Amino acid sequence: MVVELKCPQCKTLCQWEDNRWRPFCSERCRLIDLGSWIDEEYRVAGQKPMEMNSDEMEN
Numbered sequence: 001m002v003v004e005l006k007c008p009q010c011k012t013l014c015q016w017e018d019n020r021w022r023p024f025c026s027e028r029c030r031l032i033d034l035g036s037w038i039d040e041e042y043r044v045a046g047q048k049p050m051e052m053n054s055d056e057m058e059n
């Protein structure tokens with residue numbers, strides 16, 4: 001019996017057994033997913049408030 005899984009990235013049905021990229025169908029989808037969350041983390045981390053210090057700029 002072949003166990004199939006649906007890749008959460010591209011929704012393709014692929015084999016579960018001997019799939020080193022599970023729950024994804026391939027390394028590509030795994031990297032896409034990983035990349036999107038890293039990108040999200042980065043964006044959140046990069047949301048530092050831009051504090052313009054006008055006093056210093058007037059000098």
Ligand SMILES: [Zn+2]
Binds near residue numbers: 012024
């Ligand atoms: Zn996929």
